[in-house]
Amino acid sequence: xxxxxxKINKAFALVFKMKNFKNNKKLNIKNVKKWDxxxxxxxxxxxxxLFKIKIDPEISxxxxxxxxxxxYLNKTVKK
Numbered sequence: 001x002x003x004x005x006x007k008i009n010k011a012f013a014l015v016f017k018m019k020n021f022k023n024n025k026k027l028n029i030k031n032v033k034k035w036d037x038x039x040x041x042x043x044x045x046x047x048x049x050l051f052k053i054k055i056d057p058e059i060s061x062x063x064x065x066x067x068x069x070x071x072y073l074n075k076t077v078k079k
Contacts, residue, residue, distance in 0.1 A: 011046040028065035
C-alpha cells in the first residue's frame, strides 16, 4: 500500500472512528454515516496536517469520497 493511502486511511480512522477498511476506495459521503459537514471539515484539517499541505476551501467541497481524495493527493503531494 502506498504511503498516501496509509495516511488517508489514518485520517479516516481518526475522523470517522473506522478501524478496518474494506473496499475503502468505495467510501464516500453517502455511505459513511458519520461523514457530515462537521466531520468533513475535520477530515480536511487532518489531511492537511498529515500531508503538510493547504487545501483550498473550494476544492475541499469536491473531496467527497476516498477516491476523490486519493486522486487529489496523488496530483498534489510531492513524492
